[in-house]
Amino acid sequence: MNVFQFISQxxxxxxxxxxxxxxxxxxxxxLAVIVGIPLGILITRRPAFNKPVLGxxxxxxxxxxxxxxxxxxxxxxxxxRAERLAILALTLYALxxxxxxxxxxxxxxDSSVIEAGRGMGMTDRQLxxxxxxxLALGVIIAGIRVAAVISVGLATIAAAIGAGGLGEYIxxxxxxxxxxxxxxxxVPAAALALLCDVSLGWLEKRLGTKAVVPQS
Amino acid sequence: MSADLPAKNGLAIEFRNVSYSxxxxxxxxxxxxxxxxxxxxxxxxxxxxxxxxxxxxxxxALASPTxxxxxxxxxxxxxxxxxxxxxxxxxxxxxxxxxxxxxxERNIALVPTIENWPADRVRERVMELLxxxxxxxxxxxxxxxxxxxxxxxxxxxxxxxxxxxPILLMDExxxxxxxxxxxxxxxxxxALQRRLEKTVVFVTHDLREALxxxxxxxxxxxxxxxxxLQPDEFVRSTDPMVKQYLDAFGELxxxxxxxxxx
Numbered sequence: 001m002n003v004f005q006f007i008s009q010x011x012x013x014x015x016x017x018x019x020x021x022x023x024x025x026x027x028x029x030x031l032a033v034i035v036g037i038p039l040g041i042l043i044t045r046r047p048a049f050n051k052p053v054l055g056x057x058x059x060x061x062x063x064x065x066x067x068x069x070x071x072x073x074x075x076x077x078x079x080x081r082a083e084r085l086a087i088l089a090l091t092l093y094a095l096x097x098x099x100x101x102x103x104x105x106x107x108x109x110d111s112s113v114i115e116a117g118r119g120m121g122m123t124d125r126q127l128x129x130x131x132x133x134x135l136a137l138g139v140i141i142a143g144i145r146v147a148a149v150i151s152v153g154l155a156t157i158a159a160a161i162g163a164g165g166l167g168e169y170i171x172x173x174x175x176x177x178x179x180x181x182x183x184x185x186x187v188p189a190a191a192l193a194l195l196c197d198v199s200l201g202w203l204e205k206r207l208g209t210k211a212v213v214p215q216s
Numbered sequence: 217m218s219a220d221l222p223a224k225n226g227l228a229i230e231f232r233n234v235s236y237s238x239x240x241x242x243x244x245x246x247x248x249x250x251x252x253x254x255x256x257x258x259x260x261x262x263x264x265x266x267x268x269x270x271x272x273x274x275x276x277a278l279a280s281p282t283x284x285x286x287x288x289x290x291x292x293x294x295x296x297x298x299x300x301x302x303x304x305x306x307x308x309x310x311x312x313x314x315x316x317x318x319x320x321e322r323n324i325a326l327v328p329t330i331e332n333w334p335a336d337r338v339r340e341r342v343m344e345l346l347x348x349x350x351x352x353x354x355x356x357x358x359x360x361x362x363x364x365x366x367x368x369x370x371x372x373x374x375x376x377x378x379x380x381x382p383i384l385l386m387d388e389x390x391x392x393x394x395x396x397x398x399x400x401x402x403x404x405x406x407a408l409q410r411r412l413e414k415t416v417v418f419v420t421h422d423l424r425e426a427l428x429x430x431x432x433x434x435x436x437x438x439x440x441x442x443x444x445l446q447p448d449e450f451v452r453s454t455d456p457m458v459k460q461y462l463d464a465f466g467e468l469x470x471x472x473x474x475x476x477x478x
Contacts, residue, residue, distance in 0.1 A: 116313030119276055119385075120327055120375070121302035134317050 040102025101143025138208020
């Protein structure tokens, strides 16, 4: 029996695990967007926070994922359910690309454009909403794309703490030394990652085009 | 700031013993005293790093003096709400600094829009300004990257004029243009200025441009004002710094028709 036969025979379960997987990735990426973009904006405004914020996000990124799941286990409410724990861990991992890209995107806006806006009497809020964020949008979406793709991969490990997702098959297959089972988790996960990459890449291109700075 | 403030002693801008420095140590501007008359075109001339641009930024409060005060329309900049002050001062910079994600129309409409003018009045004003700076109305829907350098600079001027500010600050606006386009825009600027009679402070390192456009030229060197003279006085000046600048440019073209027998 090959992988695809296995998948089609168990399609309800595969679908269920895929949706679980997508749910974890989707919610964690959304949370990372909600937290990461404002943090990225904050460090463009308050340079003093730059090192601590980017430093912490960097450190989180270096913690091995299994260890991070382990760290979070004793946390009240979060540790009570594997799914919550997995979402929190994925969110933490997704923060770095989001903070960094928001910061880099805003900092990358042509300084003469900012200067012109400020010199013409735009308030900081107007500059941010009308100029900096729109021009940084392509780079910010690139950050969301990186975060989502990383999350799809990492979420497979969440199965180790019983959070479900396509990792279920991978871990079950590893335990049973069954390659088909491993692939039944790995192939849809890879497909999901590609899907995220392509769709967000398309969005990045579409929304980023207007940000092309005129060459003088 | 309304356009029709009473002409108090005919001064639009005054630098009173102004110094400016980043941190402790060397002054970027030191003890600057300078007056700009209403409706004159004062050219700040000097080489790179002489403090011209900083002087300009002190006027619209993009920089605050570390000592002394800059008085704009009778009030020190420190007492102005910087946002209000800047909206009453047109600002044109090199490469125009247009917003690449805004159309020409939205770029020109920037100040009227943030000042909440009604939409039809904004639209009307944009069309009027396109004409004033010699651009075709069909360009309104274009993005800056679809324009030539000269067209972008015209849009930059139109944007600065949008809310009809009494003061215009121009920081090497024609610096990045080819010589022919530059000459064209300089001529149009002269014609425009004759008509609009704004108070203009114009930064350049180009002596020819200064002599052509300025009603007065203020030469700066290392953050200090060397001299502020009318063009014909400037070319005849015996000040060693002025002479050095004149010599560096060699043979000069005629200056705005005002040059005597030099």
